[in-house]
Amino acid sequence: VEEQLRKQGYQTIAYHQLGSIHSDNPDAPGQWTVEDFTNHLEQVCDALNLKKFYIFAYSWGVVLSLEYAIRHPKRLNGMILSNFTASAESFEVYMQLLRTKLTSESKRTLDQLEKINDFTNPAWVKIITEEFMPKHFCILKPWPAEFSAFMEEMNWKICHHFFGKNDFAD
Numbered sequence: 001v002e003e004q005l006r007k008q009g010y011q012t013i014a015y016h017q018l019g020s021i022h023s024d025n026p027d028a029p030g031q032w033t034v035e036d037f038t039n040h041l042e043q044v045c046d047a048l049n050l051k052k053f054y055i056f057a058y059s060w061g062v063v064l065s066l067e068y069a070i071r072h073p074k075r076l077n078g079m080i081l082s083n084f085t086a087s088a089e090s091f092e093v094y095m096q097l098l099r100t101k102l103t104s105e106s107k108r109t110l111d112q113l114e115k116i117n118d119f120t121n122p123a124w125v126k127i128i129t130e131e132f133m134p135k136h137f138c139i140l141k142p143w144p145a146e147f148s149a150f151m152e153e154m155n156w157k158i159c160h161h162f163f164g165k166n167d168f169a170d
Contacts, residue, residue, distance in 0.1 A: 015044060017064065019155040032161050038067045045075065056080045060162070063088075083137065088163065098136050106131055 002012045016022040017037055041064060045053075054077050057065035062084035069076055085091045099107065106127045113124045129151075138147045 013048065013050075015041065017041070017061075019158045021150060021153040025155060027157065029157070029161055032158055034063065034067050037064050038071060041068050042072065045072075051075065052077050054078050054080065056082070057084075058082045059084050060159070062086075091163075098132070101135065102127070102131060 002014070005012050014022075018031070018040055019025050052075060055065045055068070057079065059082075062081045065079050065081060066086060069079060085094050099110070102110070109123055110127060113119070113121050118124060133151075134141070134143075138144075140147075142148075143151070
């Protein structure tokens with residue numbers, strides 16, 4: 001998509017926040033605040049001399065973009081936000097709704113494993129990666145290379161830092 005946009009004269013910039021695929025990946029939870037991530041984005045925008053631009057954000061990037069828009073509204077022409085809600089609370093409600101769409105057996109297994117905080121159990125991981133994610137996060141089969149790379153390179157420490165060990169509850 002980026003190549004097609006460039007051919008039509010649009011500039012595209014992919015921003016990979018600290019701790020994600022193509023960025024530094026420090027094990028520094030003290031640096032993992034919404035304020036810090038928003039400041040990092042502002043530093044990149046300043047370094048690239050971006051005056052007015054659009055943001056396309058996906059997943060956690062939506063939270064970051066909303067925070068950026070609150071702090072720097074005059075810099076944005078607009079935003080396209082995908083696959084996330086405007087707050088952690090509404091995200092949890094939405095995830096609970098999506099969970100109801102799992103099979104009864106899968107819900108039972110998740111309930112049992114979550115009661116003992118076993119989020120690395122192969123059965124839990126299998127339900128999330130083979131049933132939940134393909135149904136609600138990326139329905140393309142096979143997953144595009146970019147999405148597969150994203151999943152393989154996901155910094156789960158940052159994800160768990162902000163959302164806990166389980167997307168379905170605190």
